[in-house]
Amino acid sequence: MSLFDWFANRKKLGPISKERQEREIADGLWKKCESCGVLTYIKDLQANQMVCLECGHHHRIFSHERIRQLIDADTWQAFDDHINPKDPLRFRDRKAYSDRLRDMQAKTQLKDAVQTGMGQIEGLPVVLGVMDFRFMGGSMGSVVGEKLTRLIEYGTQNKLPVVIVCSSGGARMQEGMLSLMQMAKISGALERHRQARLLYVPVLSHPTTGGVTASFAMLGDIILAEPKATIAFAGRRVVEQTLREKLPDDFQTAEYLLNHGFVDVIAPRTQLKKMLAQLIRLHQPYSPKNYQANSDQVNPERHSLSNSGSRTSIGTSS
Ligand SMILES: [Zn+2]
Numbered sequence: 001m002s003l004f005d006w007f008a009n010r011k012k013l014g015p016i017s018k019e020r021q022e023r024e025i026a027d028g029l030w031k032k033c034e035s036c037g038v039l040t041y042i043k044d045l046q047a048n049q050m051v052c053l054e055c056g057h058h059h060r061i062f063s064h065e066r067i068r069q070l071i072d073a074d075t076w077q078a079f080d081d082h083i084n085p086k087d088p089l090r091f092r093d094r095k096a097y098s099d100r101l102r103d104m105q106a107k108t109q110l111k112d113a114v115q116t117g118m119g120q121i122e123g124l125p126v127v128l129g130v131m132d133f134r135f136m137g138g139s140m141g142s143v144v145g146e147k148l149t150r151l152i153e154y155g156t157q158n159k160l161p162v163v164i165v166c167s168s169g170g171a172r173m174q175e176g177m178l179s180l181m182q183m184a185k186i187s188g189a190l191e192r193h194r195q196a197r198l199l200y201v202p203v204l205s206h207p208t209t210g211g212v213t214a215s216f217a218m219l220g221d222i223i224l225a226e227p228k229a230t231i232a233f234a235g236r237r238v239v240e241q242t243l244r245e246k247l248p249d250d251f252q253t254a255e256y257l258l259n260h261g262f263v264d265v266i267a268p269r270t271q272l273k274k275m276l277a278q279l280i281r282l283h284q285p286y287s288p289k290n291y292q293a294n295s296d297q298v299n300p301e302r303h304s305l306s307n308s309g310s311r312t313s314i315g316t317s318s
Contacts (some may be wrong), residue, residue, distance in 0.1 A: 046101025063132040071119035112143035121275035137169035152189040161199040170210015183215035225254035
């Protein structure tokens with residue numbers, strides 16, 4: 001088709017509907033910021049780790065992108081890619097759970113809502129789990145629980161720090177009790193990791209809610225959160241109805257939880273990798289070799305975690 005024909009066709013279609021315009025923005029080269037409305041060239045946005053250049057809004061990113069941002073190139077080694085979810089209750093709402101799973105797998109190219117593996121952050125070995133909100137709202141079923149438990153156990157056995165990037169709507173109700181027991185299973189694995197005096201850092205991204213908040217998201221030695229992330233157990237409306245009280249506007253945001261001591265550091269995405277590397281370096285077990293590495297690598301201007309709230313790290317430094 002010649003350029004002329006293309007323009008002629010486009011004219012024939014009449015004025016572009018708002019919906020179509022939005023779709024083209026979403027699919028195309030530009031992205032509109034949900035917070036300030038400014039259009040940004042997608043490559044500029046990607047270069048800034050999907051953080052708005054105008055207002056600092058953190059656009060949602062998914063597991064592949066997150067791993068690419070955090071892990072040094074060519075060091076990622078995925079774990080347990082083969083574990084597939086099951087449908088033991090033969091659950092059905094508007095759609096059968098097994099169909100839902102199949103559709104999600106086709107759409108996301110993931111087996112379930114988490115990717116786990118090992119890699120390096122600024123040359124430091126780490127085991128990393130990244131939840132993926134696209135897959136049924138990042139809900140925690142047996143596969144998420146099993147993969148994270150294995151990941152943490154691998155970390156314990158190999159004396160490695162664990163980082164989990166959380167993003168979840170909570171437990172996966174289609175698996176009933178089996179999804180709820182994952183909270184205890186993961187927490188148990190984390191306790192054994194803690195007893196081995198190893199570092200665990202959860203990173204709470206938008207949104208981290210329900211059973212994930214009620215278990216491993218809040219069990220970190222140091223808890224990081226992305227700016228303005230929603231972090232909650234029960235939804236705002238449920239809490240308001242229970243307490244019969246109007247809640248503050250910033251209730252259940254990362255900043256609110258920082259002020260109330262649940263979150264230790266608000267970590268802007270563009271600094272997240274650096275912060276994690278610094279935390280891991282500071283918590284490396286003492287050995288003359290590490291000591292040498294620390295004095296070489298940690299420079300004073302990187303000690304910028306002083307606004308990190310009142311909590312100190314537990315379990316690893318005592
Ligand atoms: Zn913006």
